[in-house]
Amino acid sequence: xxxxxxxxxxxxxxxxxxxxxxxxxxxxxxxxxxxxxxxxxxxxxxxxxxxxxxxxxxxxxxxxxxxxxxxxxxxxxxxxxxxxxxxxxxxxxxxxxxxxxxxxxxxxxxxxxxxxxxxxxxxxxxxxxxxxxxxxxxxxxxxxxxxxxxxxxxxxxxxxxxxxxxxxxxxxxxxxxxxxxxxxxxxxxxxxxxxxxxxxxxxxxxxxxxxxxxxxxxxxxxxxxxxxxxxxxx
Numbered sequence: 001x002x003x004x005x006x007x008x009x010x011x012x013x014x015x016x017x018x019x020x021x022x023x024x025x026x027x028x029x030x031x032x033x034x035x036x037x038x039x040x041x042x043x044x045x046x047x048x049x050x051x052x053x054x055x056x057x058x059x060x061x062x063x064x065x066x067x068x069x070x071x072x073x074x075x076x077x078x079x080x081x082x083x084x085x086x087x088x089x090x091x092x093x094x095x096x097x098x099x100x101x102x103x104x105x106x107x108x109x110x111x112x113x114x115x116x117x118x119x120x121x122x123x124x125x126x127x128x129x130x131x132x133x134x135x136x137x138x139x140x141x142x143x144x145x146x147x148x149x150x151x152x153x154x155x156x157x158x159x160x161x162x163x164x165x166x167x168x169x170x171x172x173x174x175x176x177x178x179x180x181x182x183x184x185x186x187x188x189x190x191x192x193x194x195x196x197x198x199x200x201x202x203x204x205x206x207x208x209x210x211x212x213x214x215x216x217x218x219x220x221x222x223x224x225x226x227x228x229x230x231x232x233x234x
Contacts, residue, residue: 008047013073013216018082018209019063020044023218024074026195030065044076064090067166069181072099072200073218085208096204099158099168100220100229101144102197103177104187106154111145114171118164126184127166129174140164142171148233153180155229157201168198180225195221 005025014021024030024040032039045060061083063075077083089095116129117137130137141161148155156177158168166185172178173185179198181191191197203216220226 008043009051013218014214016207016210018077018079019086019207020048020076020078021203021216022074022076024066024071024200026069026071026193026221029068030074031062040074041076048078061086063087064095064163066200067169067196067198069194069196070198070200071195071218071221073203073216074200075203082209089205089208094205096202097160097200098202099160100199100201101156101158101168101172102153102180102225102229103156103172104153104180105177106149107144107146107156107172107175107177111143113141113143113161114175116140116171116174118167118170120165127164127170129170131174138162138164140167140171142168144172148229150225150228153197153225155233169196197225199226 005027008022011023012020013023022040022044028040029037030040041060041062045058048054048060049058059079061077061080063077063083063086066072066074075086077086116131117133118127118129118140119134119137120127129140139162143159143161144156146154147157160167169179169182169185178186179196181187182196183190199220201218205214207214220230
């Protein structure tokens with residue numbers, strides 16, 4: 001894991017009275033879990049409290065989550081109104097999310113829509129993508145396209161159409177393109193910092209209070225491979 005995490009103040013991608021968007025590190029959890037580690041939501045609450053010198057409790061609503069080893073843009077609500085309106089927007093498919101995924105195998109074809117049927121194993125904290133419906137499965141849809149490559153790896157842009165548990169990880173593994181560092185889904189080796197090379201790259205939505213278009217881009221983590229892709233294929 002990262003030893004010297006940049007402060008929240010350096011990772012604010014967007015902020016107004018209702019929302020704040022943070023560029024999450026792969027070492028962070030969005031919400032508290034059994035590890036007992038301090039979640040990003042608490043760090044954001046402390047940041048808001050200190051920045052604005054707010055007394056008492058500070059509202060910080062979790063709008064959506066991404067997996068701990070994944071990096072990228074995460075939205076938090078600063079007001080209950082913002083949270084309820086963002087929840088409504090998400091339920092009605094008003095939040096467009098795109099990811100960058102680094103894989104070791106070239107996808108065939110290089111651009112496609114994937115439709116699978118996902119089954120979640122809560123005991124193993126893992127999901128399996130099936131080609132056809134099976135008992136208790138849920139439909140999972142994403143689009144991907146190859147947008148860059150290095151000597152050893154390929155950069156995919158992924159657009160989610162549904163939001164299933166470990167969806168991108170499981171669906172890319174199902175086409176023999178496991179994400180770099182993702183041992184759980186078939187990558188041959190881990191990344192040094194225990195991350196996986198999956199990054200929530202962009203968010204696009206109409207602000208639910210201001211009714212203005214919002215477009216957010218999250219820079220990927222700082223390492224040589226991500227730097228190469230960001231410099232050459234953004």
